[in-house]
Amino acid sequence: MTLSGSKPDVVYATLRAGAYADANLPTVLTTRAADTASNQRRALLKFDTQNRIPAGSSVTSALLTVTVKSGSAADTTRTIGVYQVTRSWAESETTWNRRRIASAWTTAGGDLGTLIAKQVVSNAAGTKVTYDITPLVKAAVAGTLGSSRYTRIALVDLDPATVDSTRDFYTPDEPNSALRPRLNVVFAPSTTTTLRVLHWNSQHGGFGTDGVLDPARFIKKAASFRPDLVSINEVERYDRYANYDGAAKLAALMRQSTGQTWYYRFATGSGAENGRGNMILSRFPIVASGVDLLGYNGSALDVDVSVNGRTINFTSTHLYYNSTTWRLAQIADLLAWEKGLAEARIIAGDFNTQPGTTESATMKATYVDSWAQAQSDGTAIAYPGNTEGNTRNTRLDYIYYSKGATTLKLISSQVFDVREADGVMPSDHRPVLSIFAVK
DSSP, rough: OOOOOSTTEEEEEEEGGGGGGOOTTTTTTEEEEEGGGGGOEEEEEEEEEEEETTTTOEEEEEEEEEEEEEEEESSSSEEEEEEEEEEOOOOOOOOSSSEEETTOOOTOOOOOEEEEEEEEEESSSEEEEEEEEEHHHHHHHHHOOOSSSEEEEEEESOOOOOTTTTTEOOTTTTSSSSGSEEEEEEEEESSSSEEEEEEEEEEEBBOOTTSOBBBBHHHHHHTTOSSSEEEEEEEEEESOOOOBHHHHHHHHHHHHOOOOOOOEEEEESSSSSSSEEEEEEEEEEEEEEEEEETTEOOOOOEEEEEEEEEEEEEEEOOOOOHHHHHHHHHHHHHHHHHHSSOSSEEEEOOOOOTTSHHHHHHHTEEEEEHHHHHHTTTHHHHHHHHEEEEEEEEOOOOEEEEOTTTTTTEEEEEOOOOOTTSSSSSSSSOOOEEEEEEE
């Protein structure tokens, strides 16, 4: 892949010190060593390896080429180095002193990291200079440099200062594409696929904490988390809470909200055609589905989908709310049924029990609590005031995955703050999202 165009593929600017330290220079790419402070210049380039190269790709080569536009006549050669720039910056805002209007560089002149490569650069117009920056691009694409996967570099003159050290380079806006800076990256796409699993108890199909039934509000918020598989509890079908097919309505709203194709299954807790139950929404075609009646007006709904060529059995369940004995009986039935389903297995639902209870311990004998595991891994995300990831007044909602699910690797888990500006939530529960890599 070659990145050589202008925005958004490549952005650039020049930083100039001294009397120009607060001047934004977004139309030139210039380096110069500092015979006086006002003459010192560094050129910045940012390549969009975040959106152009898939996450998880294996980079084997990354070569940066820049072309000299002009150079000082007296100093025929200069050593120009490529540094990693460790912090983000805005093309139309950055200066010698600031990376953005409201944010200063930690060190004036840009926050420079490791020197990646250096080359001797002629002053002859049209000279092409190539740098091997494979280690930097490999780290950026892998995400080991931070949450951003952009490749940010600075061109810096490394030689002693003279009055004739200037090098001007062609910019990404140059009409002749052969003269623009270019980053040639060789990579192999990842063999893993990311799977985003969302669970949310809807409170009777979308009754908010304001007492208003608003399925569209509920689904719009759920869709904003970009899930691939969704488990929803308390979906109502032609009962006292909803005189309509709640599952069909929620599925239609999800298609409307995302513009994507969605498949769904619904099953009541009692096994009857109508009533309250669990629902699964899937972006993947459903290969097969099944229902296990757990007793005590509870059920487990499972769908079999294929993700990255792997079978995923995804189950949605909702356990009884005020009896440990009944919940343990439901869990025993659930786990026995799940043994007949192929790996990898994921179970999501409102278990109506806290972490540390017998019910939770029983599940954790053969399944992993994704939120607790993410906490241990340092990849759990909640929000101020709810660092424990409570989904109601405590943590009642779980996404479990089987200890035998060797094709799954947990990436992170998150409980969302879904309060609107007025404090209202679309349900009396908060959603939990766990992200997996499917190998």
